[in-house]
Amino acid sequence: MLSRLFIYIALYLFAFSAFAQSKPKGDFLEDTIKIGQPIKYALRFYHAKNMELYFPDSSYSFAPFEFISKKYFPTTTKDSMSTDSVVYTLRTFEIKNSLDLALPVFVIDQGDTIVQYSSSDRIFIKEYFKEIPDTLIFKSNAGYKVVDEKFNYPYFLTFVLFVLVSLILLYFIFGKTILRNYRLYVMHNNHSQFLRVFNKLQKEMEDAPNLTAIEKILGEWKNYLAKLEQKPINTFTTTEIISLFNKEELKENLQKVDRSIYSGSITGNPSNALEVLKKFSNKRYKKRRKELKNA
Numbered sequence: 001m002l003s004r005l006f007i008y009i010a011l012y013l014f015a016f017s018a019f020a021q022s023k024p025k026g027d028f029l030e031d032t033i034k035i036g037q038p039i040k041y042a043l044r045f046y047h048a049k050n051m052e053l054y055f056p057d058s059s060y061s062f063a064p065f066e067f068i069s070k071k072y073f074p075t076t077t078k079d080s081m082s083t084d085s086v087v088y089t090l091r092t093f094e095i096k097n098s099l100d101l102a103l104p105v106f107v108i109d110q111g112d113t114i115v116q117y118s119s120s121d122r123i124f125i126k127e128y129f130k131e132i133p134d135t136l137i138f139k140s141n142a143g144y145k146v147v148d149e150k151f152n153y154p155y156f157l158t159f160v161l162f163v164l165v166s167l168i169l170l171y172f173i174f175g176k177t178i179l180r181n182y183r184l185y186v187m188h189n190n191h192s193q194f195l196r197v198f199n200k201l202q203k204e205m206e207d208a209p210n211l212t213a214i215e216k217i218l219g220e221w222k223n224y225l226a227k228l229e230q231k232p233i234n235t236f237t238t239t240e241i242i243s244l245f246n247k248e249e250l251k252e253n254l255q256k257v258d259r260s261i262y263s264g265s266i267t268g269n270p271s272n273a274l275e276v277l278k279k280f281s282n283k284r285y286k287k288r289r290k291e292l293k294n295a
Contacts, residue, residue, distance in 0.1 A: 022047050024105045026118030034126045038068055041088045043118060045105045049082040052108040054262030059219050059234045064099055065090040072264065098124045113239050183292055191285045194224040202274055209266050218257055221277050228288055250280050
């Protein structure tokens with residue numbers, strides 16, 4: 001009996017040690033790129049097979065790189081350990097000689113999110129011009145050139161001054177009302193555009209359920225809330241969004257959508273969960289609009 005207990009303890013310590021020592025591995029698949037050229041970046045994680053985790057999606061900030069696309073690979077399991085991997089397609093417009101990148105893996109442990117970063121990998125930027133001369137050589141041209149007539153600057157400056165004075169007077173008389181109405185118009189326009197995109201993607205998902213459509217809908221929802229609330233919600237984790245709004249129906253349905261995305265298979269009825277997210281955004285829109293009207 002004691003020997004069996006020691007075996008269980010040893011196996012538990014081995015599994016805990018493997019988890020504690022595991023670290024995501026991130027690598028560029030090329031050594032050098034040109035500015036704006038797509039580049040592949042592979043992220044792998046070796047972990048205990050029962051561990052719940054997810055990789056960064058399109059809403060994550062890959063700075064100094066920009067996200068283009070990603071490709072997940074099926075989980076491979078051997079004995080008690082599994083390997084998950086994804087290949088991102090990125091690009092950059094930075095003009096530095098080299099850039100480093102390390103991406104996180106989010107591990108769900110008893111309702112908490114633990115972030116584990118990969119090792120940093122470096123890629124070099126190919127230069128288009130190796131050397132720029134200190135002085136420029138001008139080519140002389142003694143040919144005849146037609147010169148335009150002189151511009152009437154006094155009249156132009158008088159007109160500009162008149163316009164500026166008129167705008168200043170209008171601002172002091174109607175400025176607050178105009179600005180508030182403009183913000184209400186922008187808010188309404190953003191909400192209408194969000195609903196069009198959301199409904200279109202939701203219908204596509206209902207006609208042909210797939211994880212890509214669900215992920216796009218969630219990304220549009222986060223980006224819209226970020227504009228509406230003027231907070232970087234599109235960079236927040238699910239736990240942070242739930243904590244920000246503290247709504248039980250939001251917590252339950254947002255977690256349903258996350259489980260479908262990060263488990264790699266559609267579970268339950270995501271259409272109902274997405275409908276709840278849309279209704280929540282409508283409530284937040286009405287609340288923010290009322291606040292702006294009464295400001």
